[in-house]
Amino acid sequence: MQFEVLATCHTTKARVSRMTLAHGVTALPTFMPVATQAAIKGLTPQQVESLGITLILNNTYHLNLRPGTKILKEAGGAHKFQGWNHNLLTDSGGFQLVSLSKFTKITEEGALFSSPFTGEPTMLTPEESMSIQHAIGADIMMQLDDVVPSLTTGPRVAEAMARSVRWLDRCIEFHEKSGRKDVQNLFAIVQGGLDPELRDQCLDEMTKRKDGVAGYAIGGLSGGEAKDTFWRIVKQCADKLPADRPRYCMGVGFAEDLLVCAALGVDMADCVFPTRTARFGVALTFRGAMNLKLSKYATDLTPIDQNCPCPTCKGGTTRAMLHHIVTLETVxxxxxxxxxxTFQAQVMGGARDAIMQGTFPAYLHKFFDNYFGDVGYPEWCVNALRSVGVDLLEGKENAKVIPGDGGNWDYSNPKKQ
Amino acid sequence: MSTISFQLSATSPGPRIGTLRLTRPDGTVLSLKTPGIVTATSRGVVPHLSPDLCAQTKAVRWVHVAFESFLDHDPPVPTLLTGQNRALARFLGHPHSAILSLSLRDPGDIRTMPPNGDAHVSANCIRGVRKVTPENWRSYGQSCDPDIIFALTDTPFTPPPYSQKRLTKSVERSLAWVADILRSDSPARNVFVQMAGGTEPAARAAFSEGLGARLYDKEAEAVKPLKTLDEGVAGYSIDLGPLRTTLGDRLLHHSKLAAVLVPDTIETADLTQSTEALIKLVGASLQSLPQSRPRLVNSCTGPHEILKIVKDVGADLFDAAWAQRAADIGIAMEFHFPVPDHHRDGADKLAIGYNLYDHVYAHDFRSLCETDSATVLSTPLQHSSVDSPPTMIPASPFTRAYLHHLLHTHEMSSHALLTAHNLSVLAAFFAGIQGIVSSDSERVLFAKEVEVFCDVYDVSSVLFDEALKAWAGVELARGKGRLGREKVVGAE
Structure with missing residues (x-):
């Protein structure tokens, strides 16, 4: 991997960089769409490519179950299997073991779980996870980490953090010996729950292993913790991670979260949110989410966003048309x-341009004013951005501020007059 | 008033090729070789093909839309675009280069419906049944501005059999509604007429004679300067769906079926079991009508039936609903006309496609099709000045193993790829028919080639039956409502 920082923001910690992998160049900061089972749901790889997306994510757990490593090897790797010629990242499979499997038991050796098909006990070790990811052939692989739910407290969190460090060593060793270091890159995952002390210890240990890893992920977040805690942990990690390695915040996909993370120095993020919410009929715009199922859109003959360059808006598909088919037709x-x-890519592309031009604080102001100006600014965003020198409320004396985890959702039709 | 010109190779019954030219009010001329495909839609869109993919799929030259799904809103939303050219096509995002035809009801929908009346047709929308009068229909047509509009028709969808009285009424009403849409005070452009009369040859002949009969008095006044209704008609259509129901043909894969309703065992049937009877009925309708108008046949069961109808009746357009439905249930079509030499002497019958749910495809890295249908390179979007210059990398065709994986993991992308593929295979099949008919002055060759095709390709429904069962299995294990079903199973 070649990683080159092109520009840093004069105020915030945001930066623009160029990451060159075996399947091309990806400009950072970026959002990575999730193709869980080797397809962005409903789209062809060419459609994804045409949207200007150059890095997607596959899930190791799912691909290991189906089609399985044997078929992936026969196909010549996951890129060839799914006809995707650009960059690919795989997670380690650890998260799904915890989120999907009821009977997972973590031991020092690895994660013991019952196979969802045969019910047989199966062991996923760090070495096994590496080996599966080698078969998949992703440009970026994640270490196997010991994942505990974000809200867990007590000694289990410390144990998981320490074990993740030990498992990182095993992943590094396995990857070193694999002979695939020139085409695949290993990322470490910083754990430590919501405890700043544990996070610090983990950061210390993992940065010591910098020579063995190409980048770092911030894990163990986006699991229901308070947003005010979330951003503080992200900031702590981003501040301490080496500047010459990409930083990846796992499971983040709301536009406001992405921009806050970018301002804190994060380069990459992934989430199923934009694709999943699309299937439920929610379109994302610079003025907030738009729930196309609501009857107020039934006769609305404008596109989702007049200025959006995506094939849907460019092609003139109206909100009324989408309302007619939403959740009824796969189209x-x-x-x-x-x-x-496209919206996610535009938010991040806009951020890259702004950072390059030295106008990122103004970009943040503009985005948050458009997105939250009507409904109120989430307090945590205000706090997070203040910590890096941007005050969203500057010059707005009567601005509404929403405490808690606020978002901008399109819940209801306007009340009948 | 028709803006369709149709040039035919032959004017006597039997196989024929032609060129259909449709001129739009703005002067655009769309040209189509026949026999050819009409792409079916659901809620106005080609299932699984987003507008960008649809525009890239060259086989989509004509889309047929049923208006009834818009009746859930009053007034129907597309009518809000009144006054715009091609209002409905624009609303739905169909390509400018595709002909759009509009009927009230979905020609593939054969479910039981409340009876029609003297002045209304019962149509189906998501909120239930709506009554549509001829007057409504004329106004919807005017607002939507389709290239072709189908006159209302009185097809009974109450359970068969139908009395002679009912069929007589059906013929009378249908003729009256043709007259209504041709009224000279607000004439519709390019009217297609569905051939009424049910499974009674005499009733079908009576309908056709009614179309061709000289009009007098008030009737003539209403449609003047037309001397007969037929003069104002641009084309004929025959919906085999309801006829098949009346004949007692219960093939399962014709129309959408909920996964829970798919039986564990499906009796293998012959896909052409009703074809002979249907050809007689089609013949009864067309006998007294001029040869020179395009004839559209809806709801065929597959290539065997299409070939027989082309051979015996000389139909020009066929809907692709059966091949599109096959894409829903994981079938990739693969058949050629004329049959390629290397398939001619095989001992075993070939299937007209393959069921990609079958585990034999798990390791099959052959490409889905020789001619890649859905990869037209466009310039990718660029989101910032530091992005790499936008270039698309030419994609290798999708493999059967990948499609197999997508089907078993319930990924929607599979159906998009299969729809584009199946439509392309069907387009190539029709191009093959055109080639043989054009080189065949004696019409012996075509008949012989049809025979070879029927010898080589299996005519049984087994491919569809197995795919349907496999599809239902995955759908029930992973599809919509899965959590609810699992809860029920868990509670037991």
Whole structure:
């Protein structure tokens, strides 16, 4: 991997960089859409490519179950299997073991779980996870980490953190010996729950292993913790991680979260949110989410966003048309998915341009004013951005501030007059 | 008033090729070789093909839309675009280069419906049944501005059999509604007429004679300067769906079926079991009508039936609903006309496609199709000045193993790829028919080639039956409502 920082923001910690992998160049900061089972739901790889997306994510757990490593090897790797010629990242499979499997038991050796098909006990070790990811052939692989739910407290968190460090060593060793270091890159995952002390210890240990890893992920977040805690942990990690390695915040996909993370120095993020919400009929816009199922859109003959360059908006598909087919025809899911992925890419592309031009603080102001100006600014965003020198409320004396985890959702039709 | 010109190779019954030219009010001329495909839609869109993919799929030259799904809103939303050219096509995002035809009801929908009346047709929308009068229909047509509009028709969808009285009424009403849409005070452009009369040849002949009969008095006044209704008609259509129901043909894969309703065992049937009877009925309708108008046949069961109808009746357009439905249930079509030499002497029958749910495809890295249908390179979007210059990398065709994986993991992308593929295979099949008919002055060759095709390709429904069962299995294990079903199972 080649990683080159092109520009840093004069005020915030945000930066623009160029990451060159075996399947091309990806400009950072970026959002990575999730193709869980080797497909962005409903789209063809060419459609994804045409949206200007150059890095997607596959899930190791799912691909290991189906089609399995044997078929992936026969196909010549996951890129060839799914016809995706750009960059690919795989997670380690550890998260799904915890989130999907009821009977997972973590031992020092690895994660013991019952196979969802045969019910047989199966062991996923750090070495096994590496080996599966080698078969998949992703440009970026994640270490196997010991994942505990974000809200867990007590000694289990410390144990998971320490074990993740030990498992990182095993992943590094396995990867070193694999002979695939020139084409695949290993990322470490910083754990430590919501405890700053544990996070610090983990950061210390993992940065010591910098020579063995190409980048770092911030894990163990986006699991229901308070947003005010979330950003503080992200900031702590981003501040301490080496500047010459990309930083990846796992499971983040709301536009406001992405921009806050970017301002804190994060380069990459992934989430199923924009694609999943599209299937439920929610389109993302610079003025907030738009729930196309609501009857107020039934006769609305304008596109989702007049200025959006996605095929759906460019092609003139109206909100009324999407309302007519949403959740009833797969075409609606495809059309809104393409829009939402374009929206995410536009938010991040806009951030890259602004950082390059030295106008990132103004970009943040503009985005948050458009997105939250009407409904109120989430307090945690205000706090997080203040910590890096941007005051969203500057010059707005009567600005509404929403405490808690606020978002901008489109819940209801206007009340009848 | 028709803006369709149709040039035919032959004017006597039997196989024929032609060129259909449709001129739009703005002067655009769309040209189509026949026999050819009409792409079916659901809620106005080609299932699984987003507008960008649909525009890239060259086989989509004509889309047929049923208006009834818009009746859930009053007034129907597309009518809000009144006054715009191609209002409905624009609303739905269909390509400019595709002909759009509009009927009230979905020609593939054969479910039981409340009876029609003297002045209304019962149509189906998501909120239930709506009554549509001829007057409504004329106004919807005017607002939507389709290239072709189908006159209302009185097809009974109450359970068969139908009395002679009912069929007589059906013929009378249908003729009256043709007259209504041709009224000279607000004439519709390019009217297609569905051939009424049910499974009674005499009733079908009576309908056709009614179309061709000289009009007098008030009737003539209403449609003047037309001397007969037929003069104002641009084309004929025959919906085999309801006829098949009346004949007692219960093929399962014709129309959408909920996964829970798919039986564990499906009796293998012959896909052409009703074809002979249907050809007689089609013949009864067309006998007295001029040869020179395009004939559209809806709801065929597959290539065997299409070939027989082309051979015996000389139909020009066929809907692709059966091949699109096959894409829903994981079938990739693969058949050629004329049959390629290397398939001619095989001992075993070939299937007209393959069921990609079958585990034999798990390791099959052959590409889905020789001619890649859905990869047209466009310039990718660029989101910032530091992005790499936008270039698309030419994609290698999708493999059967990948499609197999997508089907078993319930990924929607599979159906998009299969729909584009199946439509392309069907387009190539029709191009093959055109080639043989054009080189065949004696019409012996075509008949012989049809025979070879029927010898080589299996005519049984087994491919569809197995795919349907496999599809239902995955759908029930992973599809919509899965959590609810699992809860029920868990509670037991």
């Amino acid at each position: 609606a899911a495809h059309a809104v998915t393409m829009h939402n992925l």
